[in-house]
Amino acid sequence: xxxxxxxxxxxxxxxxxxxxxxxxxxxxxxxxxxxxxxxxxxxxxxxxxxxxxxxxxxxxxxxxxxxxxxxxxxxxxxxxxxxxxxxxxxxxxxx
Amino acid sequence: xxxxxxxxxxxxxxxxxxxxxxxxxxxxxxxxxxxxxxxxxxxxxxxxxxxxxxxxxxxxxxxxxxxxxxxxxxxxxxxxxxxxxxxxxxxxxxx
Numbered sequence: 001x002x003x004x005x006x007x008x009x010x011x012x013x014x015x016x017x018x019x020x021x022x023x024x025x026x027x028x029x030x031x032x033x034x035x036x037x038x039x040x041x042x043x044x045x046x047x048x049x050x051x052x053x054x055x056x057x058x059x060x061x062x063x064x065x066x067x068x069x070x071x072x073x074x075x076x077x078x079x080x081x082x083x084x085x086x087x088x089x090x091x092x093x094x095x
Numbered sequence: 096x097x098x099x100x101x102x103x104x105x106x107x108x109x110x111x112x113x114x115x116x117x118x119x120x121x122x123x124x125x126x127x128x129x130x131x132x133x134x135x136x137x138x139x140x141x142x143x144x145x146x147x148x149x150x151x152x153x154x155x156x157x158x159x160x161x162x163x164x165x166x167x168x169x170x171x172x173x174x175x176x177x178x179x180x181x182x183x184x185x186x187x188x189x190x
Contacts, residue, residue, distance in 0.1 A: 001130065007102075007137050022138070022161065031157045033150060035096065036141035042102050043117070046131035055128060062126045066117065 002051035004059045007077040008068040009040035043067050044081070051080040097146035099154050102172040103163040104135035138162050139176070146175040 010016050019038040026034055045062075047055050056078060063075045105111050114133040121129055140157075142150050151173060158170045 009137065009139065025161050026157055029157070029160060031153055033142050033144075033153060034140050034157075035143055036139075038139045040137040040139070042104065042135040042137040044104065044131075044133045044135070045129050047128050048130055049128075058126055058128060062121055062124070062129075065124060066120050 001049070002047050002055075002080055003082040004045045004047060004051055004056065005077065005079050005081045006043040006045065006059060006063045006067055006075065007040065008043075008063070008073050009076050010038060011072055011074055014072050040073070040076070041067070056080070096144070097142050097150075097175055098177040099140045099142060099146055099151065100172065100174050100176045101138040101140065101154060101158045101162055101170065102135065103138075103158070103168050104171045105133060106167055106169055109167045135168070135171070136162070151175070 010019075016038045019036070022039060023034060023037045026037065043063075045059060047059075049055075060075070060078050063078060064070060068075050105114075111133050114131070117134060118129060118132045121132065138158075140154060142154075144150075155170070155173050158173060159165060163170050
């Protein structure tokens with residue numbers, strides 16, 4: 001089993017109210033050094049067997065079709081994170 | 096300006112209904128090879144100047160205190176993604 005990570009962020013030109021809220025929250029907590037905060041999504045997809053090029057092509061396709069909204073979001077990364085996820089790890093997640 | 100990425104995922108033992116919904120959505124779209132899907136959050140924090148060790152320590156602190164809920168989530172990554180974010184990029188985000 002392998003684990004593929006997909007990262008999705010709002011397009012830069014899209015206003016990110018959540019990011020703005022986090023920015024002011026950080027300032028309230030005393031973290032002043034951050035000029036901008038943007039929040040996106042991170043997915044971990046566990047696949048049977050190895051993360052072959054074909055699997056990665058499927059993941060990219062799924063990322064465009066389901067994991068992101070191409071009108072307002074960009075898929076910024078698709079990468080193999082762990083080639084050998086032990087069954088227990090995936091099992092715990094499935095329960 | 097530098098950009099630091101923080102990645103947060105639900106703890107493995109925590110049930111992830113969103114991930115389950117995505118899993119069945121993927122199957123409906125014909126993507127059958129995925130045995131598990133989990134969804135988390137990805138943050139991009141733009142910082143003034145360089146991403147020094149001190150800045151990264153602040154980011155980790157902020158990640159624990161505001162960007163994640165330590166009871167149900169793990170901060171899985173804190174990394175410098177782009178040491179030299181051009182001002183226009185951050186400006187577009189700030190508007």
